[in-house]
Amino acid sequence: MKPAVSVLLLVLLAVAGLSRAQVKTSLLDLANSIGSVLPSLSRPANSSRIFYGVMFDAGSTGTRIHVYTFIQSDSDLPVLDNEMFHSIKPGLSAYSDSPEMAGHTVRMLLKVAKKTVPRLEWKRTPVVLRATAGLRLLPPEKAQALLAQVQDAFDESPFLVPNNSVSIMNGTNEGILAWVTVNFLTGHLNAQIKNTVGILDLGGGSTQITFLPKLRKTIESAPGPDYIARFDMFNSTYELYTHSYLGNGLMAARLATLGALGAEGLEWRVFRSSCLPKKFRDEWSFGGLTYQVSGIPDGYAGYKLCYQEVLKVVKGIIHQPYELKDSNIFYAFSYYFDRAVDAGLIDGAQGGLLQVRDFKKRAKEVCNKMTKYRPVSPFLCMDMTYITCLLKDGFGFKENTMLQLTKKVNNVEASWALGATFDHFRNLKIH
Known part of the structure; x- marks a missing residue:
């Protein structure tokens, strides 16, 4: 692929639109609402000037569809005219014992694509699904059964189904593609900017860290070759420190903190934690399983005890890179952003700049006043304490490290999805 074409494709992705809105939609609700949520195209469909792409993000807590409308301009510079986004909860992994529901979920979301993409363009519009930690955590045979149902739904659809259109994304690629997206959108991949x-x-199921080290020792002291990734872009070679920790996503960490990871006898066991309100008891579901969870009625609760519980989920598992002290500004998104909003640290629309100590301070407040924050989420103490522990005792960030909490960068979703779309378009040579 010519370098000029790859630059054009990166520029086309730079002008993308919607964020990963927190749409909690049931299948029936989605069916009823498709007509009302779809935007109208800003230009009339013209097959010589407009093309489309459909990307499914199959995460551990939900399945999301991105329908992109691209325009080829007179100067041969394509731009992104529109993005349609919708999501369904729970994620595909919740249907590990009913794989046909995975196909049903995708068929429902494909209706969004049919409504957005003109009928004449269906046959030339590629559909792709990439699954993340939710399916990585499942036994291989169960994950493949779910993917087979998705493949069937794609094959039945009127869209273009490329080779390898349905797969589980490598955790390292997840981090790299998110890094490429954010650094491109912030202008940091410019050759003049070092x-x-x-x-x-x-x-929900995994967590990723990716950055470009300034010190050779960071590369040399990495635990293994799977912590380092090299790739070429803009006539430059990048050597990244990157790793994905499967089982250290926020929901998987809840399970581990509760001692429920891989537990049996779920129908009669109650999993207790000092991270939960004393009088709290309820059911909680993740990955297709339901757990009885509660606080400790006759025990103690609060930040200190909670921190001891979550520390065992982090210590000895998360590697501390040699250089994190004064290296980069870090952009933090997904549940970092969501929980900061829930805890009142940042505005849900604007995001904001926080220090690691801000998470710690608010975690203490939430844990020591659980009844006040229980209406927001009974898990807020556990989640905020885990994030604090992950940043401090896990990755080894200093308390004064600045984090840019964001959902979007220049109106583009901060995640791996756009990077994956670009990567796929490059492979398909759509231009």
Whole structure:
């Protein structure tokens, strides 16, 4: 692929639109609402000037569809005219014992694509699904059964189904593609700019850290070759420190903190934690399983005890890179952003700049006044304490490290999805 074409494709992705809105939609609600949520195209469909792409993000807590409308301009510079986004909860992994529901979920979301993409363009519009930690955590045979149902739904659809259109994304690629997206959108991949930003992504099943080291010792002291990734872009070679920790996403960390990871006898066991309100008891579901959870009615609760519980989920598992002290500004998104909003640290529309100590301070307040924050989420103490522990005792950030909490960068979703779309378009040579 010519360098000029790859630059054009990166520019086309730089002008993308919607964020990963927190749409909690049931299948029936989605069916009823498709007509009302779809935007009208800003230009009439013209097959010689407009083309489309459909990307499914199959995460551990939900399945999302991105329908992109691209325009080829007179100067041969394509631009992104529109993005349609919708999501369904729970994620595909919740249907590990009913894989046909995975196909049903995708068929429902494909209706969004049919409504957005003109009928004449269906046959030339590629559909792609990439699954993340939710499916990585499943036994291989169950994950493949779910993917087979998705593949069937794609094959039945009127869209173009490329080779390898349905797969589980490698955790390292997840971090790299998010890093490429954020650094491109912030202008840090310009050849004249030597500084870049790091990314911290906290999903439900896994968490990723990716940054460009300034010190050779950071590369040399990495635990293994799977912590380092090299790739070429803009006539430059980048050597990144990047790693994905499967099982250290926010929801998987809840399970581990509760001692429920891989537990049996779920129908009669109650999993207790000092991170939960004393009088709290309820059911909680993740990955297709339901757990009985509660606080400790006759025990103690609060930040100190909670921190001891979550520390065992982090210590000895998360590697501390040699250089994090004064290296990069880090962009943090997904559950980092969501929980900061829930805890009142940042505005849900604007995001904001926080120090690591801000998470610690608010975690203490939430944990020591659980009844006040219980209406927001009974898990807020556990989640905020885990994030604090992950940043401090896990990755080894200083308390004064600045984090840019964001959902979007220049109106583009801060995640791996756009990077994955670019990567796929490059492979398909759509231009």
